[in-house]
Amino acid sequence: MSRPAAAVLELLALLAFSSCASLPPAAAPARESRVVIFHFNDVHGKIDGFPKVAALIDAERRQGSDVLVLCAGDNFTGNPVIDQYDPPGRPMLELLNRLGVDLMTLGNHEFDVGMENLKQFAAQARFPLVSANIHPQPGSEIPNLSASRLLTTKSGVRIAAFGLIQIEPGNGLPSTHPDRVKGLRFSEPLATALEMKPLRRGADVFLALTHIGYEEDVKLAAAMPELDAIIGGHSHTRVDPAETVNGVLLAQAGSDLRWLGRVELLVRGGRVVAKKGGLIDVKGLTAEDPEVKAMVARFNDNPVFARVIATAPFAIEGKDALGALMTDAMRAAHGLDVAFQNEGGIRLRRLEPAITLKDVYTLDPFGNQVVEIAMNAEEIRALLRDSFAKGKELDLQVSGLSYTIRTDSELRILGIDLRGPDGRPLAEDRDYKVGVSSYVASSYRFAHRDPGRSLNATTAEALIRYLQGGADLSVYRDIQRAFQDPPGRNDRY
Secondary structure: OOHHHHHHHHHHHHOOOOOOOOOOOOOOOOOEEEEEEEEEOOOOOOOOOHHHHHHHHHHHHHOOOEEEEEEOOOOOOOOHHHHOOOOOOHHHHHHHHHHOOOEEEOOHHHHHHOHHHHHHHHHHOOOOEEOOOEEEOOOOOOOOEEOEEEEEOOOOOEEEEEEEEOOOOOOOOOOOOHHHHOOEEEOOHHHHHHOOHHHHOOOOEEEEEEEOOHHHHHHHHHHOOOOOEEEOOOOOOEOOOOEEEOOEEEEOEOOOOOEEEEEEEEEEOOEEEEEEEEEEEHHHOOOOOHHHHHHHHHHHOOHHHHOEEEEOOOOEEOHHHHHHHHHHHHHHHHOOOEEEEEHHHOOOOEEOOEEEHHHHHHHOOOOOEEEEEEEOHHHHHHHHHHHHHHHOOOOEEEEOOEEEEEEOOOOOEEEEEEEOOOOOEOOOOOOEEEEEEHHHHHHOOOOOOOOOEEEEEEHHHHHHHHHHOOOOHHHOOOOOOEEEEOOOOOOOO
């Protein structure tokens, strides 16, 4: 029997008496109940808004409403205060526990802290985790994780909820380093969701808590009208007000805890008779919870991250400039001929002139190792073809050469021109020492003879060495080394 099917049978057997551990024992179902669901997603370590969020949620609880707090994943990666903590992610665990989260689905960046740290997080969380399309192999089980859960509110409303995580179409894995999800198998999210339909029976409310992105949530709503609502994440979409697709309410709260989602359900006679949702601007809130405020201040109080390690003559901004800086650092630190950085690994839009250690770890938070691969010009083109195919747009920033991808009107690649730093065509008859992050080495599919070797240093460490070594930062204004002909999307930053 498949894990989702077994989970459904188990849940149906327990519907009469299951309840969420974070909620009080169920009372007899009221004839009419108002359920308020607060939700957030893709916080990425941005914790400064939690004192206001906690105060708002606690105020709603004091009014006597049925209140649930749901988290749609990606709590890590984006703030060194969280990512560089020992153990990584611990501040987020303490804050989510204090907030009284009732249910969380795993996002792809939950795995960035490594499997052992994630298991520790899950074991110490005072709330359950759900994801129906994560299938641990024996010995790789994640504590407190199941396909679905039944939550019972204090007024007796029974809420069945299942979780989903996104996977990449190329490798069938979430968007994290493949080594960090070893021992896990992932099934296709939408197909897996359809196996959850029996949860509708015996529940007053049927929810999906997803980390698959807004467009996939729309597809899920179209395929599964049995759902009352989908609380989503991953695409950082600001859905305000919440939308209705095929009778299903779709909600997502942007990212970085700039907004808090609020969904309200009116339940009567065992079904949802009215629903609405919208976003609350966290910055506009005034009340703060003093205990949570003290926790955040304690976590932020790390003077090491405030140390200025380099000063630029101007702010370095845009992925072309930041990518050039990061790849130049890889080349300089390791004596490489060429270096590449995928744009998804560039997590800031702008470096202020006074560059701190915190800035570096915010710009490059993943802890990826530098991998050296011997490649000739045609193998470099193979890497660029695969990178362009992922989104039909430029993806790799570069040092040591410049390149132009020529396409037709359908964005099919006609050719790739490579030029050395002197502007001349790159020599075709030699191998180059090419540096990439361990994420690119593991996740991109391109033909190359040399399997590569880790240089046992992270890309962030290379950047720190480059900046502290007195690099000339005046060159990173209006710099560009990757081109598309004819030009593609013009929203690059």
